[in-house]
Every structure is written in C-alpha cells, then in structure tokens.
Ligand SMILES: Nc1ncnc2c1ncn2[C@@H]1O[C@H](COP(=O)(O)OP(=O)(O)O)[C@@H](O)[C@H]1O
C-alpha cells in the first residue's frame with residue numbers, strides 16, 4: 757500500500773505541496789484532480805523521489821517507495837522515448853537495464869492486451885501514431901511488473917476517441933496485472949469513471965479525498981463542488997458515465 761504521509765515540498769521560496777496525505781491500496785486506483793499548477797506532477801515526482809520532501813514521508817508497504825520501483829506513464833508519449841531507438845529497445849529497458857532477460861510470452865501477452873501489433877515495436881517513436889506511442893509507454897511501464905504505476909495526465913495528448921480507448925485499456929490491464937494506479941489528471945470525467953477515489957488538490961493542498969461515486973453526487977469541499985459543476989457544465993461527467 758502506498759502511503760503519502762503529511763508531505764510538503766518546497767520549490768525555491770514556495771511550498772508547492774503542503775501537508776499532503778494520500779493512501780492507495782494494491783490494485784486500486786486513486787485519481788488526484790486539480791487545475792494546472794495545483795501540484796499534481798509534483799506529487800508524482802515526490803513519489804518517484806525526483807523531488808525531496810521538506811517534511812513527511814512516502815512509503816510502499818512501510819518501506820521506502822523507491823524499493824517498489826514504481827513506473828511512470830507520461831503525458832507526452834513521443835517525448836517519453838528516445839527518438840533514435842526502436843520502441844522495442846525502449847520498452848524493454850526497465851528489464852534489460854536490470855540485467856534480466858525479457859520474458860517473451862509476457863511481452864506478447866502485454867502487447868495483446870494493449871492492442872500493440874508486433875511490427876509497431878520495430879518502429880521509432882515518430883513513425884507511430886500518438887495513441888500507439890502512448891500504448892507503448894504503458895507497455896514500458898508494465899513490463900517489469902511494478903506494484904505501483906503512476907500516470908501523469910495519461911490521456912491529455914490524445915484525441916477523444918483515443919482517450920476512451922486508452923482509458924479502457926489501462927483499466928483492463930490493471931485487472932489483469934493488479935498494479936495500484938495513481939492517476940493525476942485535470943479530467944474529472946476520466947477520474948470519476950475509472951478511479952475508486954478522487955483526491956482534490958488545490959494550490960498544493962488536499963481539499964478532500966472522496967469515493968468517486970460519492971464525489972460525483974456530493975463533493976465535500978466547496979472547491980470540489982466547483983470542479984464537479986464545471987465538469988457537468990462541459991458534459992465531461994455524462995460523457996463517461
Ligand atoms: N522545477 C520547478 N522549479 C520551480 N517551481 C516549479 C518547478 N516545477 C513546478 N514548479 C511549480 O510548482 C507548482 C506545481 O507545479 P506542478 O506540480 O507541475 O503542477 P500541475 O502538474 O498540477 O500542473 C507550480 O506553481 C509550478 O510553477
């Protein structure tokens with residue numbers, strides 16, 4: 757289980773996270789929603805150990821979270837890959853960099869689940885569609901079977917049809933693989949449809965953490981209501997329901 761316990765993060769003179777507490781059980785999905793600049797990516801960077809916590813601690817099963825080797829799926833799928841390498845080399849890297857051999861049957865099974873045709877992996881990032889590149893990004897995150905996968909705006913770079921497809925594939929892979937998913941997104945419709953719980957982040961502080969269904973019906977915080985109502989006005993909540 758992931759535990760983010762009263763974490764604060766400082767950037768220069770500013771506190772960009774203040775007293776943030778979150779928990780995420782194995783195989784469950786937690787969405788952190790908030791506006792641009794709220795600190796969503798900083799939450800992920802703190803979990804990955806890429807920014808230090810000024811106070812508080814982050815653990816997986818009571819041990820330093822780094823030991824669980826959490827994987828990251830980034831927003832910009834092409835930027836996530838080395839442009840000069842085939843996708844296959846990049847995708848296998850989390851395994852090969854640890855001096856291990858690729859389990860071909862696992863790779864085939866994951867490709868099948870993520871609807872990645874075999875020849876796609878032999879291309880470079882610029883030679884595939886953005887949706888294919890994002891599915892390859894998810895494949896790379898899952899290849900070493902991490903217990904925790906972090907998704908930073910995983911659908912934002914995709915068109916609406918591809919968003920829906922990719923969201924379903926992530927959920928399907930989670931059922932098969934059993935990883936815990938921490939998804940940060942500004943898309944409340946996505947969060948409400950796919951996450952078990954929604955944490956609302958505003959200016960570096962958690963306003964509420966609420967079960968998704970209950971959140972859509974009745975957010976607990978004023979700001980949560982504003983976000984929910986804005987998503988209703990955009991049709992974002994009906995769209996995914
Ligand atoms: N490397 C950095 N140096 C200084 N400030 C940063 C840095 N990265 C992010 N910030 C600041 O931290 C705050 C939160 O940023 P971020 O976590 O990227 O928000 P979000 O992902 O929700 O859009 C913002 O005010 C941003 O300007």
Ligand SMILES: [Mg+2]
Nearest residue numbers: 796797798908
């Ligand atoms: Mg961000």
